Amino acid sequence: MNHIRIGRIFAACHPQDTARVRIVRYKEGDMRALVADAATGARQRLILASSLHPTALTGTGGRRKSGYAPEAAPAKATPPATPQLQKPAAEMVDWFDGMSGRQFRVAMPPQLLLLNSNQRLHHHRRAEITKVLRRAAWAASRGVPHLERAHIIGVLHPDDQQRRDPANWYPSFKACVDGLVDQGVLDDDDHTRVVGPDMRLGHVVSGSRLVLHIRDLTHSQAADLRK
Numbered sequence: 001m002n003h004i005r006i007g008r009i010f011a012a013c014h015p016q017d018t019a020r021v022r023i024v025r026y027k028e029g030d031m032r033a034l035v036a037d038a039a040t041g042a043r044q045r046l047i048l049a050s051s052l053h054p055t056a057l058t059g060t061g062g063r064r065k066s067g068y069a070p071e072a073a074p075a076k077a078t079p080p081a082t083p084q085l086q087k088p089a090a091e092m093v094d095w096f097d098g099m100s101g102r103q104f105r106v107a108m109p110p111q112l113l114l115l116n117s118n119q120r121l122h123h124h125r126r127a128e129i130t131k132v133l134r135r136a137a138w139a140a141s142r143g144v145p146h147l148e149r150a151h152i153i154g155v156l157h158p159d160d161q162q163r164r165d166p167a168n169w170y171p172s173f174k175a176c177v178d179g180l181v182d183q184g185v186l187d188d189d190d191h192t193r194v195v196g197p198d199m200r201l202g203h204v205v206s207g208s209r210l211v212l213h214i215r216d217l218t219h220s221q222a223a224d225l226r227k
Contacts, residue, residue, distance in 0.1 A: 137179025
């Protein structure tokens with residue numbers, strides 16, 4: 001299994017699983033490999049080497065539904081046609097069209113594992129994902145000045161064109177807003193300072209991502225939006 005190399009990143013093959021792991025320790029012939037979360041290096045654990053496939057495609061050209069495959073592995077066969085995915089780019093929609101006030105865009109890195117209100121996760125796992133999202137928002141918002149009040153629109157950019165309810169991703173948006181507070185963009189995210197996050201569905205982005213659109217509000221504007 002020479003495709004399993006220390007430092008290489010593998011992504012989950014199942015289309016609804018965004019997990020990514022990095023190989024920490026493995027020797028040729030070992031039954032298991034030591035891996036960790038690719039984004040954080042946390043949660044080191046052993047997994048079967050047989051679940052680390054050389055490609056996301058089966059021998060007949062179908063897409064695997066279990067295990068992991070190298071993130072940048074070349075395809076050995078032509079997979080079924082899929083919608084063309086867009087790379088992260090400038091917004092196609094002006095979410096604050098016609099509204100006054102300074103505006104800022106805080107984009108999380110693509111391919112982060114997101115929290116969905118429909119998930120049934122152990123509280124330790126939920127806390128780990130929340131921590132990564134909060135830290136990502138903290139890092140991404142370094143250039144945003146301190147704001148007394150803000151209107152926040154949270155946009156989920158999915159990795160395909162399936163129908164979704166963006167409100168289900170509220171736990172992910174909440175973690176990102178907490179990251180803004182950690183950075184000092186906001187003193188708190190209570191109702192006197194923040195309107196939102198209002199959740200929207202954006203255009204398709206490879207790997208999916210969350211983006212926070214922030215508008216600086218005056219006291220009277222915030223009061224009007226809360227009515």
